[in-house]
Amino acid sequence: MDENSTAEEMTEFVRQLLREKFTSAEVGITGANFIIEDIGGVAITENEGNGIMSSSFPKTHIVIAGIEKIIPKLTDLDIFWPVLSSHGTGQAITVYNTIFTGPKKGNEESGPEEMHVILLDNGRTNVLKHEIQSDILACIRCGACLNACPIYKNIGGYTYEATYGGPIGSVISPFYQGFEKSAHLSYACTICGKCTEVCPEKIDLHLLLLHNRNLDVETYSKNWIFSVSMNIYKFVTLRVKFFDIGFAGLKNFFISVFAKNVFGQKRSLPPFKKSFRDQYLNKKNKL
Structure with a gap:
């Protein structure tokens, strides 16, 4: 494909490339938006059509979904499908909404010869143990x-x-x-x-x-270091006068050396600036 190709040309190139992979694949793996208990069906919601191709062309269709995806009845989709699409993409309903109930029957031309559904726990039952977080x-x-x-x-x-x-x-x-x-x-x-x-x-x-x-x-995270640190933090923050000890540069140097990873490597403490009291006095003196 030429590097100066238009968006339409790139889209067509990708479409042809991926379609060949879909039609020649032996196994297709999809997720599931909902698993319907009363009919034993798997509902997939999408706008692109990749889910349909992943489940229709290959000989084997494997569905991997969390245990929380199970809903009681087919009629529940009357609520779930519009809610999912409107809050997810702003659509009244998505382009493709498909329900699979198993491999293709003897008189059907398209569809997989085998279909397997894998229900994942992967920590979900740990969530159920907690009344609030569940x-x-x-x-x-x-x-x-x-x-x-x-x-x-x-x-x-x-x-x-x-x-x-x-x-x-x-x-x-x-x-x-x-x-x-x-x-x-x-x-x-x-x-x-x-x-x-x-x-x-x-x-x-x-x-x-x-x-x-x-x-x-x-x-x-409960340990004596954490408890002592929090008690010191509480003691200092409840007494404003401690914030005025030392200038901002000294505080930032202390933090960079001794407390660089106090919140872990993912977060850093904001730099100290002049205290509100100092800023107020400076402004007052200028007046």
Whole structure:
């Protein structure tokens, strides 16, 4: 393909390249937006058509989905499909909504010869053990909280180093990947509550992040060093006069040497500036 190709030419090139891979693949792997209990079906929602091709052309279709994707009845899709599309992409309904109930029958021309559904736990039952945090399993992965989150807008998804980013990822990743690895995500939040406002499932995401922090401190990060550090921090912050000891440059030097990773490698302390008292006095003297 020429480097000066137009957008249309590049799209056509990719379409032809990928279509060949879809039609020649032996195995297709998809996720599932919902798994319907009463009919034993798998519902996939998409706009591109890749899900249909991944499940129709290959001889074997493998579905991998979390246990929270199961819904009781087919009629529940009357609610879930419009809610998912409107909050995820702003559409009344997505372009392709497909339900698979198994491999192709004898008189059918298209579809896989075999279909396998794999239900993932991967930490989800750990979430169920916590009465409050278990609410997060009601998430339908629409992405509305990501679009509203000021943190996500500024740092992007890759920064989270997890399958899910944004508020939803900050809540569930510590359970999926372990608090030792991902607890810091629950602290990367201003608790502004925007995520909770837009969530169609009415999940109190910002409160769940606070509960994650509490769980982290009480269960995973609680040690004598942490306790002593917090007591010192409390003692100092409750007494304003301590903030005026030493000039800003000295404080920043001390922090850079002795407390560089106090919040871990993912976060850094903001630099000290002149105290409000000093700024006020300087301005007053100029007047």
